[in-house]
Amino acid sequence: MIPDYVNGKWDVQVKGFSPAGCYEWFKGSRPKVPWARLVWNEWLVPKHQFLGWLIAQGSLKTNDKLVLYGIDVDDRCYLYAQATEVSDHLFFECAYSKQIIHCINQKLNCHIPENNVLDWCLHKTGTKLQIGVQAAIVWGAMYHIWREKNKCRIDGVITRPNNCSYKIIEEVKARIRGRDFQHVTKAEIDWQRLKNLYVMVA
Template sequence: MVLGYVNGKWAVQDKGFSPAGCYEWFKGNRPKVPWARLVWNEWVLPKHQFIRWLIVHGALRTNDKLVLYGMDVDDRCYLCSQATKRSDHLFFECAYSKKLIHSINQKLGCHIPETNVLDWCLHRTGTKMQLGVQAAVVWGAIYHIWQQRNKCKIDCAVTRPENLSEQIIEEVKARIRGRDFQHMTKAELDWLSLKNLYVMVD
């Protein structure tokens, strides 16, 4: 069965055509990356996933990137006004970012570190649901930190970390409400309740 066209010849699949086989053929053999399950996670909002995907590829237009492009920009962080030429300062060495994570930890009873957050994400333990919800919280924080950075750059104003943490938590709750609670164990529901994320839907 014909599968595709390669180097001037038609490639043939012995087992016959299937959409899955065709997709695998187009994708090719590529090494797995450790962050894939963290970025493409069913609990994380798509817009949050996209920002995270840009980060792992070093594609966010942070000030250090703009300098490399030959642009004359201030090297200070827009959120904390500290001079830095490092692209990873914003997540989570910036004082604003640390305050945001601290506020989230207080409200959810979590233990997300205020530094090395991305390393922590790669070494967490828990059920698939717990890991997914934790990822949703962290990527939500990353997305909104980037939004606040741009807001500060343009409008010279930011949302208080305490208020922003509430917005992030509400987005995670909305995502959770869209899940099927019938397929969750009692232990998982208890965990969500303990983190103030479990909302009964009539």
Template sequence: MQGQEFSTAGCYEWLQGSKPKVPWARLVWNAWVMPKHQFFGWLFAHGALRTNDRLVQFGMDIDDSCFLCAQASEGANHLFFECAYSKQVTCSINQKLNCHFPENQVLDWCLQRTGTKMQIGVQAAVVWGAMYHIWQEETGAGLKGS
């Protein structure tokens, strides 16, 4: 290793080892997306969002119905794509921003975006931001807190 300079980034990369790139990374870790929405997107991509159905799977004795509509078990798919509340939000986004919010499979939708880097970044920011705030309403930062 003579002749090579030490760098913290190089050391960190060596410690981690090589990892395969995931196709959704450019949409989550995007300069246009707020950091808290990036973390949310990472949790979503890994299926690790705290939703009532997951809490029940972990042994919590709670009602797993959707807090926003009370019409179905609250999983990520229901919360973001089937819930009447989230459908109103996404319909409004579609009308006002002409963003064509995904009806399901948000990661696939994001990967199919075309346009300039800025257009793709803004669309990703809108989608992750909307999904984050729907999730916040459900988790209590919105409706439960009032």
């Protein structure tokens, strides 16, 4: 039950009142989004998570949107100048992005598709750890693709896809190393070894 506002004061002496109930009342009811479990999970690096949230909502300011806002920029992709920079192109269709995914697949024995990556994530099965780690890899790739695009725009240089994929994997490994492995099963550890993601935890 929600407290009443009486005579300029909140009446908190209401039977059944709880902070959680009050929070839910202020928040209101909102429809669940399918990408929530991919973005808001403990395995993501926080900076990757924030960018993933922007991407999932379609809020990332790609060049095509900047042009629509009246900003004088070239709407072409900085990584592949023959195409317009829209979100789908930058992360799923750009030749540079595809090379990064290809390198990750080789290093981690994965089969991440070059197209429809988010759809692939949404339909992945497995344990919470497996789904979370694979989402962390995908959002990590998108974060670094976005970072390389901005670096190319400012400095005119980009990191080789193989080196970029190495950075992504090392950041995900560091995140795994920082998690609580008390309840990780042997099957999950074997899965991490298979994907070359296993890290020794003291």
